[in-house]
Structure formats: structure tokens, C-alpha cells
Amino acid sequence: MLKSRLLTAFILIPLVIAALFWLPPVGFAMTTLAICMLAAWEWGQFAGFASASQRIWMALLCGLLLVLMMFSLPAYQHSVHLPQIAGSLWAALAWWCGALLLVLSYPVSAKFxxxxxxxxxxxGVLTIVPFFWGMVALRQYHYETDSFAGAWWLLYVLLLVWGADSGAYMFGRLFGKHKLAPKVSPGKTWEGFFGGLLTSAIIAGLFGLLAPLNITVSALLACSIVAALASVLGDLTESMFKREAGIKDSGHWIPGHGGILDRIDSLTAAVPVFACLLLLVFGTL
Incomplete structure (x- = not known):
């Protein structure tokens, strides 16, 4: 299992980084749209859609919703303050605050x-749609003046989340004793949680020094801490829904890693929350 996970990661990570820097905005948006449709297909299990046809319809309707939102944007104007984008990012912030309450009160919350x-x-809509717009908004950051500026920001968030996941896994395996959320995900520990945050902090510090991120230290720190915490919440929230659905993995698309949602669960929370804080709360435009 570990060997296949590492091999898949070594293949996927360069492809993801290449897509961030080499795909034009439209190509990047279409690629993200395809990922979101696959995620919607898998979310169908959480929603109780047993048949493949029902889940296909959910994926198609999710894609149609995102396409309609994109076509409703003014031509050549993709400001983060447009209602379609800003509304999605604010909705993400509200949803993940609500998801925190659901996770903390689980399994009682599941009764509702x-x-x-x-x-x-x-x-599912509140998880997938804001993720799409968070990815697109960050990739289009200052694209007119620097086509790579948004790619650097997205790479930063990805490394932040990957660092949190990897750090949590390693510290949890080595030192894990105290369960973080035993009713939701028995394998996660407080030692892994703090190890993941430490790994994210180191990555944030190094990346902030070496990469062209034009932002104050205090704003970067605030966005990074909340995004790292949100990534843990995204993971726990998907674990909660998988537990209710009675499944171990959301899918089998990626060898050794499970489904699309298993790989982007942390990102579905971290990306839109980070984008909302960076672009709307701190107004880094």
C-alpha cells in the first residue's frame, strides 16, 4: 500500500505542478471542472444515490451549474468581487464553520x-462549488501583469496542505497516542495534528522566503494557519460522511490513494478558505 501511494504521488505531483504553471486560465478551469465533476460523482454515495445513473446525473448537474456560473461572468472581467466568485468564497467560510460544528457534535449531529x-x-454543493472558484480565483490572481503569480499562490496552498497531511501521518505513526476525533476518524491523533501544523509552518516559512509572495508577514501567517486548520477539518468532514455512508474510500480512481475526494478532501476546505481570507478579508489584490 505504502509503495503504491509513494509511486502514485511521484507521478501526480509533477503533473499537478505542471498544470498550475503551464495551463492557460481556460484550460486550468476546464481541468478543475472535470475534477469537480468526478468529486460530485463520488459525493453521490454520501448523498445516498446508490445507482450509477443517479450519480452520473449529480456529476452532470454539478458541471452544468459551474459552466452556467462561468458563462454568467462579464467578458474579460473575472474580479474576485463579482457575486458569483465572492459569494462562493463567503459561502465556503460559512459552510466550513458549520461543518466544524457537525464534526464536533458527531454522531449526534447526524440525526439532523x-x-x-x-x-x-x-x-456537497457547498463543498465542491467553492473549491472550484477558490482554485480559479487564486490561479487568476494578477494574471494580466504576471501569468505565474496565481500559480505560485496555488502551489503554496498545495504544499501547505500536503505538508499538513504528510506531517500528521508521520508524527501520528511515530508518536500518536491521543485520539483527535475517535468517533469520526479513529486513526487520527493529536500528536499527528500538531505534527502536521509544525510541518506546515516550516513549509510556509521557507516558501515565504524563497517564492515571490507579495504580502505582509502577519496576513500570510493568518491565512496559512486558518488554511492548515481548515485542511484538517476537510479531511475529518469527509471521514464523517464516509462513515455514515459505510464506505472506506470515496472511489478507486487513484491507485493507493482511493478516490478523487480522498485526495482533495483537505483542499476542498483549505483552498476556498485561503482564497477568501487572502482576496476578500485581507484584500490582497
Whole structure:
């Protein structure tokens, strides 16, 4: 299992970085759209859609919603303050605050949404749609003056989340004794949690020194800490929904890693939250 995970990671990471820097905005948006549709297909399991046809419809409707939102944007104007983008990012901030309450109060919280398919579909929309707009908004950051500026920001968030995941895994394996959320994900520990945050802090410090990120230290620190915490929440939230659905992995697309949602669960929270703080709260434009 570990060997296949490492091999897949060595293949996927260079491809992801190449897509960040080499794909034009439209190509990047279409690639992200495809990932979101696959994620919606997998979320169908969480929503209680047992048949493949129902899950295909969920994926198609998610893609249609995102395409309609993109076409509703004014031509040649993709400001983060447009209602389609800003609204999605603010919705993400609200949703993940709500998800925190669901996770902290689980399994009691599940009584209110376990038997409600519309609620679980809405949870999926609030997870996937803001993730799409967070990715697009960050990639288009200052694109007119520097086509790579947004790519650097996205790479920063990706490394932050990858560092948190890897650090949590290593510290948890070596020192893990105290369970972080045993009712949601028994394998996660407080030692892994703090190890992941430490790894993220080191990555943030090094990347901030070496990469062209034009932002004050205090703003970068605030965005990074909240994004790292959000990444843990994204992971725990997906674990909660998988537990309710009675499945171990959201899919089998990626050898050794499970499904698309298993790989982007942390990013679905970290990316839109980071984008909201960076672009809307701190106004780094």
C-alpha cells in the first residue's frame, strides 16, 4: 500500500505542478471542472444515490451549474468581487464553520441530516462549488501583469496542505497516542495534528522566503494557519460522511490513494478558505 501511494504521488505531483504553471486560465478551469465533476460523482454515495445513473446525473448537474456560473461572468472581467466568485468564497467560510460544528457534535449531529438527501446534496454543493472558484480565483490572481503569480499562490496552498497531511501521518505513526476525533476518524491523533501544523509552518516559512509572495508577514501567517486548520477539518468532514455512508474510500480512481475526494478532501476546505481570507478579508489584490 505504502509503495503504491509513494509511486502514485511521484507521478501526480509533477503533473499537478505542471498544470498550475503551464495551463492557460481556460484550460486550468476546464481541468478543475472535470475534477469537480468526478468529486460530485463520488459525493453521490454520501448523498445516498446508490445507482450509477443517479450519480452520473449529480456529476452532470454539478458541471452544468459551474459552466452556467462561468458563462454568467462579464467578458474579460473575472474580479474576485463579482457575486458569483465572492459569494462562493463567503459561502465556503460559512459552510466550513458549520461543518466544524457537525464534526464536533458527531454522531449526534447526524440525526439532523442522516435521513435528509437534500441536505447531503447541499453539503456537497457547498463543498465542491467553492473549491472550484477558490482554485480559479487564486490561479487568476494578477494574471494580466504576471501569468505565474496565481500559480505560485496555488502551489503554496498545495504544499501547505500536503505538508499538513504528510506531517500528521508521520508524527501520528511515530508518536500518536491521543485520539483527535475517535468517533469520526479513529486513526487520527493529536500528536499527528500538531505534527502536521509544525510541518506546515516550516513549509510556509521557507516558501515565504524563497517564492515571490507579495504580502505582509502577519496576513500570510493568518491565512496559512486558518488554511492548515481548515485542511484538517476537510479531511475529518469527509471521514464523517464516509462513515455514515459505510464506505472506506470515496472511489478507486487513484491507485493507493482511493478516490478523487480522498485526495482533495483537505483542499476542498483549505483552498476556498485561503482564497477568501487572502482576496476578500485581507484584500490582497
Amino acid at each position: 441530516w442522516r435521513d435528509s438527501r437534500p441536505a447531503r446534496v447541499i453539503f
